[in-house]
Amino acid sequence: MTLSVRIIPCLDVTDGRVVKGVNFTNLVDAGDPVEMASLYNSEGADELTFLDISASVAGRETTLDVVRRTAEEVFIPLTVGGGIRSVEDVDRLLRAGADKVSINTSAIARPELIAEIADRFGSQVLVLSVDARRAKTESGFEVTTHGGRESAGLDALAWVEKACALGVGEILLNSMDADGTRAGYDIGMIKAVRAISRVPLIASGGAGSQEDFAAALDAGADALLAASIFHFGVHRIGDIKRYLDVAGYPVRKGASL
Amino acid sequence: MAIAILDYGSGNLRSALRAFEQSGSEVLLTSDYQIAVEADGLVVPGVGAFAACMQGLKSVKGDELVRERMARSRPTLGICVGMQILFAQGVEHGSHEGVGIWPNTVEKLTARVLPHMGWNSVDAAAGSELFKGVEGESFYFVHSYGVTEPLATTALQSWTDYEGRFLAAIEDGVISATQFHPEKSGSAGLHLIKNWIATL
Numbered sequence: 001m002t003l004s005v006r007i008i009p010c011l012d013v014t015d016g017r018v019v020k021g022v023n024f025t026n027l028v029d030a031g032d033p034v035e036m037a038s039l040y041n042s043e044g045a046d047e048l049t050f051l052d053i054s055a056s057v058a059g060r061e062t063t064l065d066v067v068r069r070t071a072e073e074v075f076i077p078l079t080v081g082g083g084i085r086s087v088e089d090v091d092r093l094l095r096a097g098a099d100k101v102s103i104n105t106s107a108i109a110r111p112e113l114i115a116e117i118a119d120r121f122g123s124q125v126l127v128l129s130v131d132a133r134r135a136k137t138e139s140g141f142e143v144t145t146h147g148g149r150e151s152a153g154l155d156a157l158a159w160v161e162k163a164c165a166l167g168v169g170e171i172l173l174n175s176m177d178a179d180g181t182r183a184g185y186d187i188g189m190i191k192a193v194r195a196i197s198r199v200p201l202i203a204s205g206g207a208g209s210q211e212d213f214a215a216a217l218d219a220g221a222d223a224l225l226a227a228s229i230f231h232f233g234v235h236r237i238g239d240i241k242r243y244l245d246v247a248g249y250p251v252r253k254g255a256s257l
Numbered sequence: 258m259a260i261a262i263l264d265y266g267s268g269n270l271r272s273a274l275r276a277f278e279q280s281g282s283e284v285l286l287t288s289d290y291q292i293a294v295e296a297d298g299l300v301v302p303g304v305g306a307f308a309a310c311m312q313g314l315k316s317v318k319g320d321e322l323v324r325e326r327m328a329r330s331r332p333t334l335g336i337c338v339g340m341q342i343l344f345a346q347g348v349e350h351g352s353h354e355g356v357g358i359w360p361n362t363v364e365k366l367t368a369r370v371l372p373h374m375g376w377n378s379v380d381a382a383a384g385s386e387l388f389k390g391v392e393g394e395s396f397y398f399v400h401s402y403g404v405t406e407p408l409a410t411t412a413l414q415s416w417t418d419y420e421g422r423f424l425a426a427i428e429d430g431v432i433s434a435t436q437f438h439p440e441k442s443g444s445a446g447l448h449l450i451k452n453w454i455a456t457l
Contacts, residue, residue: 001378001379001416003377004395005375006376041443046375068271071269071272072271072272073275075275075441075443075447077438094268094269095269095271096271097269097272098269099272121268124304124399124401169372198369198370199372200370223375252376253395
């Protein structure tokens with residue numbers, strides 16, 4: 001009996017469709033989110049993440065409907081992020097069928113939001129998404145906004161410590177330097193965050209080869225999130241899990257493995 | 258066959274509703290005492306902290322409901338915090354009284370990383386009805402508290418390990434409970450739900 005490592009595909013959703021692109025540009029339609037969620041589930045995904053990149057209120061409403069339809073068909077945990085600014089936003093998503101929400105910019109703007117959400121729904125629903133990059137801050141890592149283009153003026157490790165104290169239940173650590181490169185996760189960053197946090201850590205950004213996944217686990221990640229390598233068919237979830245299984249990591253062996 | 262899912266607060270009940278519907282049973286969300294007491298099976302879900310969950314449960318007389326169903330030999334299934342509140346006491350954010358079906362205290366797990374979040378396997382009790390056919394499967398857990406001492410009864414007790422063992426499921430006559438979320442545990446979870454419904 002061992003807790004399995006989790007492989008989590010992330011779907012960028014806007015106006016009811018999954019889009020894929022590189023660094024938020026050249027977005028192309030990649031399909032129906034419910035169908036893709038169902039496909040990833042059948043391939044052995046351990047959780048699913050939707051990132052709502054809709055710019056409009058109407059787009060957000062559509063995402064709620066997508067969450068509803070997904071939760072009715074796919075019986076694995078679903079995290080939804082993007083545009084969450086209040087306890088009410090969280091309530092709507094949970095009622096629609098999300099199990100967890102991830103917050104990022106809104107928590108930087110107003111850190112008390114973390115405590116408000118954790119007090120109402122429990123820490124276990126709340127994922128702190130941190131877009132970090134290497135910089136000349138105290139820890140050597142800083143928090144960014146706007147997809148890594150702007151500095152938030154926060155040291156990444158100091159921010160993680162503060163957010164954990166306020167009550168986040170999990171950290172999604174995105175390396176903005178590694179994002180889209182497929183050159184591997186930022187191992188140093190994962191180790192640094194692991195060393196100061198005692199909540200589950202999801203590594204994101206830079207996954208290219210199967211070895212990259214194992215390296216992130218060795219650095220202390222509990223779960224691995226990836227988007228483009230799954231969407232573009234570079235690797236199948238089942239292949240990654242088989243590789244990790246053979247390499248001795250605990251993976252959930254569903255029907256597909 | 259009618260199954261009631263007790264609605265006593267916020268959280269994701271939609272998945273639970275649909276997961277139990279997969280079995281082909283008639284399922285409804287309700288906070289109505291009479292409907293819940295008459296149902297063939299009652300599901301007590303639970304998310305959030307122990308005290309908040311217990312408070313929500315009491316607001317719909319859920320504690321009385323569980324005891325009355327027990328007295329009338331009607332099956333109840335507690336899930337996650339819905340399992341924890343069936344114990345006598347929980348220590349999350351201070352000591353709080355539970356429904357008290359079982360005397361143990363729900364304590365904080367001692368693992369380095371909490372919550373215990375993700376898929377873990379279960380050492381199913383011999384003769385378990387719930388785990389029949391899914392004995393070696395993994396289920397989805399998300400919790401920081403649990404019961405680590407065995408129950409001093411004849412109840413079937415299934416265990417999971419996360420840097421120390423804790424009760425993953427209990428089958429005690431008409432009362433069953435799982436620390437994991439069967440409604441979030443993919444096909445293995447749906448199978449377990451069907452197993453429970455088959456006992457009704």
